[in-house]
Amino acid sequence: MLYSAEGLEDSIIQATDGEIGSVTDVLFDDDQWTIRYLVVDTGNWLTGRHVLVSPASIRGVNGREHRVLVELTREQIKNSPDVESDQPVSRLKEIEMAEHYRWPFYWAGPNLWGAGIYPYAVGTLPPPPTPLPRDELLNRAEDVVAVAAEESHLRSVNEVTSYAIAAHDGEIGNAKDFLINRETWRVEELVIDTTNWLPGGEVRVSTSVIESVDWARRQVHVNLTRDQIKQSTPFDNAIITS
Numbered sequence: 001m002l003y004s005a006e007g008l009e010d011s012i013i014q015a016t017d018g019e020i021g022s023v024t025d026v027l028f029d030d031d032q033w034t035i036r037y038l039v040v041d042t043g044n045w046l047t048g049r050h051v052l053v054s055p056a057s058i059r060g061v062n063g064r065e066h067r068v069l070v071e072l073t074r075e076q077i078k079n080s081p082d083v084e085s086d087q088p089v090s091r092l093k094e095i096e097m098a099e100h101y102r103w104p105f106y107w108a109g110p111n112l113w114g115a116g117i118y119p120y121a122v123g124t125l126p127p128p129p130t131p132l133p134r135d136e137l138l139n140r141a142e143d144v145v146a147v148a149a150e151e152s153h154l155r156s157v158n159e160v161t162s163y164a165i166a167a168h169d170g171e172i173g174n175a176k177d178f179l180i181n182r183e184t185w186r187v188e189e190l191v192i193d194t195t196n197w198l199p200g201g202e203v204r205v206s207t208s209v210i211e212s213v214d215w216a217r218r219q220v221h222v223n224l225t226r227d228q229i230k231q232s233t234p235f236d237n238a239i240i241t242s
Contacts, residue, residue, distance in 0.1 A: 002188060003061060005035070005157045005178035011066045013040050013053060015074050020045065023068065026157040027052070027089070028178070033187040033207050034112055035180055036154060037089075038068065042077075052083050055185040056103040056119040076101065089154050112184055119185060163218045165192050165229070171219075172197050172226045177235075179204065190220070191235045197226075202235035 011023045025039035037052040053070055060069040081096040083089060091107070098105055109115045157178055165173045177191035189204045211221045222229070 001182055003063075003180040003182055003185075005180060005187075006161070006176070007063060008038065008061070008068070009158075011061070011068050013038070014067050014069050015072050015077065016070075017073050020051070020072075020074060020077050024050070026178075027154045028157060028187060029106075029153040030155050030213065031153045032112060033210075034106075035178075035185040035187065036106065045074075046078065050083065051077055051080055052089070052097060054097075054101065054103045054119065056113075057101060058119075061182070072101070112186060118183055160213075160220070163213070163220050166214075166219045166221045167224050167226045167229055169225050172229050175220055176202055192229060192232075194229065203229060203232040204235050205229065205232050 005026045008026060009023050013020045013023065021040045021042040023038045024041045026035055027037040027039060028035050035055060037054055040051050040053055042049050042051060053068075053072070057070045057072050058068060059071050061067075062069070080100055081093060083093060083097070094107075095105070097103065104114045104116075104120065106113045106119075111117045113119050161175045161177065163175045164171050165175060173192045173194035173196070175190060176193040178187045179189040179191065180186070181188050187207050190207055190210070191202055191204055193202050195201055205222065205224065209222045209224050211223050213220050224232075
């Protein structure tokens with residue numbers, strides 16, 4: 001079973017002590033095609049403010065009730081670092097959020113989530129960090145500065161779902177949705193809307209066929225022909241988990 005990125009939008013985020021807002025966008029990294037954050041509009045609770053929620057804090061998704069359960073308190077979210085979600089989120093800002101929430105540094109390690117292949121959502125959160133000796137703190141500070149200099153690879157699902165799909169023999173449709181592994185939060189499949197090119201509506205293709213993304217031209221290039229896409233598995237909302 002899979003999560004739909006489109007289906008996650010407008011979902012209510014339920015903290016341990018109340019609602020905090022609703023999902024307005026989903027951010028993924030264009031290196032490993034994995035969902036890193038839900039963008040949450042806090043509405044009248046924190047007027048004019050958007051916050052980011054990592055899958056590391058998610059404890060469940062109720063598709064029928066359009067609700068995402070997170071292991072966070074309203075106070076934690078209220079005191080979280082400010083993030084301009086409509087601007088590129090810097091690696092330094094990601095470090096600030098990770099330190100605040102005790103999220104993993106997903107970019108620091110050989111696996112999908114740094115040290116592991118799953119976010120904390122599949123297991124339990126680690127205990128609060130214990131104070132480190134001064135020398136270790138200085139070494140960690142140097143590591144953080146080095147990592148902060150790296151380029152962030154976060155992209156908006158809302159933006160990419162309007163991109164054209166370019167097969168080897170021409171354009172064939174538009175990106176319509178991302179289908180997400182419910183444990184790793186990796187994007188497993190891309191839903192393509194072929195309605196304006198071919199009969200048959202929406203089909204699913206593996207993200208493994210994506211060759212490149214032309215961000216300037218707003219195109220996703222896939223290692224398939226138009227006919228191969230036409231014959232791909234039809235998209236059925238029933239595959240989405242409840």
